Amino acid sequence: MTTPGPPIEADAATAPFFTAAARDELLLPRCTGCREWHAPDVTTCCGPLEWAASTARATLVTWAVVHTAPHPDFADAVAFRTAIVELVEGPWLQVRLTGTDEPVAGSPVRIAFAHPAEGASYPIGVLEGP
Amino acid sequence: MDAAIVGLGITDVGRVYGRSAPDFAADAVRRAVADAGLTLGDVDGLLVSSGTTRDVDVSLQRRLGLRDLRLLSEMQAFGATAGAMLAHAATAVTHGLADVVACVFADAPRRAGESSGAAYAGRRRYALTGAPALRTVAGGNPTVQYALAARRHMQTYGTTSEQLGAVAVAQRRWAALNPLAEMRRPLTLDEHQASRWIAEPLHLLDCCLVSNGGAAVVVTRGDRAADLARPPVHVLGLGQGHPGYPARCGSDFGLTTGAARSGADALRMAGVRTGDVDVVELYDCYTYTVVVTLEDYGFCAKGEGGPFVAAGHTAPGGSLPVNTGGGQLSGYYLWGMTPLTEAVMQARGDAGERQVPKRDVVMVSGNGGILDHHSTVILSPHRREARR
Ligand SMILES: [Zn+2]
Numbered sequence: 248m249t250t251p252g253p254p255i256e257a258d259a260a261t262a263p264f265f266t267a268a269a270r271d272e273l274l275l276p277r278c279t280g281c282r283e284w285h286a287p288d289v290t291t292c293c294g295p296l297e298w299a300a301s302t303a304r305a306t307l308v309t310w311a312v313v314h315t316a317p318h319p320d321f322a323d324a325v326a327f328r329t330a331i332v333e334l335v336e337g338p339w340l341q342v343r344l345t346g347t348d349e350p351v352a353g354s355p356v357r358i359a360f361a362h363p364a365e366g367a368s369y370p371i372g373v374l375e376g377p
Numbered sequence: 378m379d380a381a382i383v384g385l386g387i388t389d390v391g392r393v394y395g396r397s398a399p400d401f402a403a404d405a406v407r408r409a410v411a412d413a414g415l416t417l418g419d420v421d422g423l424l425v426s427s428g429t430t431r432d433v434d435v436s437l438q439r440r441l442g443l444r445d446l447r448l449l450s451e452m453q454a455f456g457a458t459a460g461a462m463l464a465h466a467a468t469a470v471t472h473g474l475a476d477v478v479a480c481v482f483a484d485a486p487r488r489a490g491e492s493s494g495a496a497y498a499g500r501r502r503y504a505l506t507g508a509p510a511l512r513t514v515a516g517g518n519p520t521v522q523y524a525l526a527a528r529r530h531m532q533t534y535g536t537t538s539e540q541l542g543a544v545a546v547a548q549r550r551w552a553a554l555n556p557l558a559e560m561r562r563p564l565t566l567d568e569h570q571a572s573r574w575i576a577e578p579l580h581l582l583d584c585c586l587v588s589n590g591g592a593a594v595v596v597t598r599g600d601r602a603a604d605l606a607r608p609p610v611h612v613l614g615l616g617q618g619h620p621g622y623p624a625r626c627g628s629d630f631g632l633t634t635g636a637a638r639s640g641a642d643a644l645r646m647a648g649v650r651t652g653d654v655d656v657v658e659l660y661d662c663y664t665y666t667v668v669v670t671l672e673d674y675g676f677c678a679k680g681e682g683g684p685f686v687a688a689g690h691t692a693p694g695g696s697l698p699v700n701t702g703g704g705q706l707s708g709y710y711l712w713g714m715t716p717l718t719e720a721v722m723q724a725r726g727d728a729g730e731r732q733v734p735k736r737d738v739v740m741v742s743g744n745g746g747i748l749d750h751h752s753t754v755i756l757s758p759h760r761r762e763a764r765r
Binding site for chain 2: 252253254255256257258260261264284285286287288289308309310311312313314315317318321326327329330331333337338339340341342343351352361369370
């Protein structure tokens with residue numbers, strides 16, 4: 248299956264995140280002070296942040312079915328689901344959601360990875376039951 | 378605080394082509410100043426804001442030939458900007474930093490022969506690098522993010538698509554009474570439900586219009602306002618709320634917005650309660666924002682916004698008139714100037730067929746980003762001392 252959507256790339260801050268995604272591993276910023284986990288865009292907490300391995304297990308917070316392509320490279324992929332999921336460590340991640348079950352808030356989601364032909368690998372969500 | 382809106386200017390709005398956003402902005406300021414019975418030479422303060430075209434800036438001073446301004450700034454809190462400009466202007470005139478301040482918004486996203494969706498998509502910048510790129514490849518965009526917010530509200534409180542549709546239907550009934558509104562043909566709930574999905578749970582008819590045009594208000598000190606051409610509309614209360622939702626467990630995203638803090642602050646400043654509010658003009662980029670803002674302002678309990686609208690309270694003849702010009706869904710889309718301009722017309726008693734009978738307290742919201750920014754303004758035809 249070809250991966251829909253535009254190619255993306257890491258920046259200096261997220262290079263470890265995308266490098267890990269290429270080997271199917273989800274890293275999240277974690278504070279070395281309070282030990283709190285954060286979403287990938289967070290750069291500030293009470294102490295320095297380090298990238299740490301997440302369980303990649305999550306539950307569904309909310310989802311939408313995208314019918315109008317949000318980027319021209321999704322034109323052949325609509326309709327598809329996008330979702331905000333809550334990792335067991337606490338941070339939220341927005342991902343495309345695959346799986347055939349009918350979602351509800353709280354549905355279990357496993358994080359997998361898309362490896363597009365062009366651009367960086369990135370996380371997607373697999374709905375694992377209602 | 379002692380400030381009043383004394384001038385209102387709205388350009389031709391909607392599918393109006395061949396004019397840039399700065400053209401509309403200059404036109405709107407001229408109209409607002411003339412409406413106040415003033416001349417451009419009386420203006421000593423100018424606050425400007427841009428929409429999608431991002432080209433309305435402080436150079437508007439030169440375009441209008443304004444000399445020796447004492448206050449000039451471009452402001453940007455997206456849909457909350459109109460309220461933020463009004464707060465800045467009201468504070469300035471109260472403290473003598475300026476005497477006559479024009480606040481203006483203009484945008485020109487539409488091109489002839491192009492759909493509303495194309496007008497916005499064509500100007501969208503896609504994050505393709507670093508953490509922000511994750512939302513892009515997840516299929517997010519502003520409408521999709523509002524769909525995610527609406528779905529969370531639905532899952533948590535039982536809000537339904539039919540209840541969101543009731544917002545669109547009620548506002549279309551108001552728009553039918555408004556000669557300035559773009560969509561005036563009656564709308565049924567069935568038509569709402571049959572309209573195509575944009576981002577489920579949002580149908581096409583849950584989404585606002587896209588308009589070209591501009592609007593401006595002129596603000597001066599309350600005690601000077603009575604001498605001018607039009608009935609003054611006094612600023613009684615102001616508030617803002619910028620929740621800064623963290624992307625993590627415990628976030629209120631979709632459930633409670635900056636309206637909760639902003640509305641409470643504005644009501645307290647005005648010395649009124651929700652029960653005193655006669656008319657409400659809400660930022661309705663999507664039907665869902667009307668529902669959640671009614672809750673956050675306290676017009677109904679949390680989670681009851683959908684049933685409240687479905688019961689008909691906000692429609693013509695209802696107990697709480699909301700978006701009496703049709704709002705952004707059916708009237709015209711000038712960001713925060715849509716609710717503000719309608720509020721001024723209602724407070725003046727200028728709203729013609731759609732004029733509400735009681736207009737002592739008018740509450741206005743602005744909402745920007747993805748529920749990231751909120752502003753509230755409480756207006757009245759009466760100065761605060763005289764009101765009670
Ligand atoms: Zn910390």
